[in-house]
Amino acid sequence: MSMLVFGRSGQVGSALAKLAQGARFLGRDAADLANPSACAAAILEARPSVVINAAAYTAVDRAEEDEALAQTINGEAPGEMARACAELDIPFLHISTDYVFDGSGDRPWSATDPTAPVNAYGRSKAAGEAAVRAAGGRHAILRTSWVFSATGSNFVTTMLRLSESRDALNIVEDQIGGPTPALAIAEALLEMAGSMVRGRGGGTYHFAGAPATSWKGFAEAIFVAADRQVSVTGIPTKDYPTPAKRPLNSRLDCSALETDFGIRPPDWRAALDDVVKELT
Template sequence: MDGLLVFGRTGQVAQELARLAPGAIFMGRDQADLTDPAACGRIIAQTDCRAVINAAAYTAVDKAETDADTARLVNAEAPAAMAQAAATKGVPFLHVSTDYVFDGSGDLPRDTDAPTAPLGVYGATKLAGEQGVEAAGGQWAIMRTSWVFSSHGANFVKTMLRLGAERDHLTIVADQIGGPTPARDIAAALLVMAGQMIADPAKGGLYHFAGAPDASWADFAREIFDQRGLNCEVVDIPSSDYPTPARRPLNSRLDCSRISKDFGIARPDWRAGLAQVLTNVKESS
């Protein structure tokens, strides 16, 4: 897509955007200091673009508990400044958020209007970023997604491939349920949204987008091992057996009906996305 400005270059979604939209302008951290929100805003003001996607974030969930200031700059203040600059410029601004804005209670999918209650610093800063984007005015869209994976970067799939080849069994959390989401599908959805928002200034808002069907981390691991042919048994454990500095939401199910209704974007089958990721990993190794 011509005229697209993307914040992010090395992250999973940004790399997939680069594959799908090679003509876009990508701003890595060497060019866009996300801890300097005003500088990020100036980049938008000075760039000839038709739409902006923020695919950059502070995603170290556990580290954020002790590095809250940096997380807030990157996840909250920078997106707000970007959105304000995009609004001033009169171009659509798209921002990627997370299921961590919810507390994970219950067992039903959360719709976009469900009350938010983040459990930790990461979720709180991402929620503040959403609020900053919305408050900036202009034309904006926020995509909350979950459990992102791809053939590059650090993610659950690559960790399971490494450990599954080394061990005959693994204990995996089974009481956290969500939608694993291929980064490539996120990137494709963002491009569809950006194109439609450029064409129709009335389009935008808050959306959920996650892979289907919903699964536990243990289910996800089993599918990885089955598709790769690894003989590694998965033993289900509760989250209480695997304590982390930041609490994870148990229920990360997302109701994705609004993005389907407004943009015609359906939930992707993450198992098909996983097959492609495993092929890419095998080819790259």
Template sequence: MTILVFGRTGQVARELQRQSNLQTLGRDDVDLTETQAIRTAIEAHAPHAVINAAAYTAVDAAETDEATATAVNAHAPGVMAQVCALRGIPFLHISTDYVFDGTGTEPWRESDTPSPLGAYGRSKLAGEDAVRAAGGHHVILRTAWVFSAFGSNFVKTMLRLAQTHDNLRIVADQWGGPTPAADIADALLRMCSALEHGASGGTYHFAGQPSTNWADFARAIFAQTGGKITVEDIPSADYPTPAQRPLNSRLDCHAITRDFGISPPDWRMGLHAVLTDLAS
């Protein structure tokens, strides 16, 4: 099975490359703001499936550059999905918890009504709508709080700050499920195989368990590394950012387990694997 992946240097794209022999396309290969470039790339590689692991992920920057975020996160996956629909091949697309407004405390289900708080969430929701509108065989995989040994993420930020700080003030009123990129990659590959063999697609949630907050996640990181860092809980109001963050990013993952036999990962085990990876 030949799989074409849009994205090469992102966290999930890097993990996909570690787990499978597939073709990746980076920024130097295709401009995601150019419709014809996307079409040409898929047609030239003639894959059996396409995974979109590319995205505009600068949440704060999107507040002043929504046009670019929308081009990459909405228009591009829409074009990918259209081409895949015409070729009759599965298309798998990664989305985010940011499509929800973060109200309440219950995990969000796939059937819940999205209501993004900012530009990034709006661009990702528009991408979901474009993929569905293409009418092809697809999966939209919403995930949250991604971390790995690659790129920029919360785990690597905490390790960097621990080198120069004894005390850190971390937001404690935002809740979600830290998700290892390696497990997202594994889920995508398993779903890709299932789709090729006739499984139905749709929208699914996939995030680490159990739910936690950023402050407790930081404590878990330092506990596993032996760092003597004091973490002080603060509310989001004490750490203002250009883009408002959802307070509740918990995702209900029962559907993906029911339909694909994929269980949400224990992020604590994933954290240990990432820290081991970074240490080596």
């Protein structure tokens, strides 16, 4: 199976690079998602047996002022990639996000629930999903949430950095979701890619860590894993204003992924121990 992966330096791309060493990876220097037609051309030239898009515009707050670029990278580029894959009749796997939902209620979101993003980033990712589906080829959209790893900037690395100079933090406690290890996402994508090359599976799926927790609960777990004495006080979202509105309910129903591919949600607590050990 020849695999082409867009994105290598991000959290999931880095994890894929460790696991799929025979794959060809295209970074921004070789395939800039701000130029969607060039991404499609790279696929048509390489003619792989499967494509994974692990690249994205992920600056949630900056997207509020830069929505046009976010729409190009997260909306138009995946659509062009998907059309190229449809032309070659090969599977296309694309990572999306819980931010396509409005965060209302308290039940886990189903993959079939209607989307209603509340910020520019979410709108750009929803546009990408629609473009991938409209391409008409074999595809899998994998929505995930609260990604963490030892690579790059994420909640775990931020909390560890803050704990070096702070012994007390106020952390949002009314946003609930599933922290998801990047390594587990990469493993899931590779399993899905292999199955889809063999003609099995496809559609929209959810993949998030279990059990669900708050940012406050996640922070407390990080400090326990790192053996750092930091007092965590829970605060409501309204007391931590950000340029982009965040959904309160990011719980994801992952049952469809288990049904079609046999992939179960990862226990983020076990993965957190490994990440913290790597970082400390």
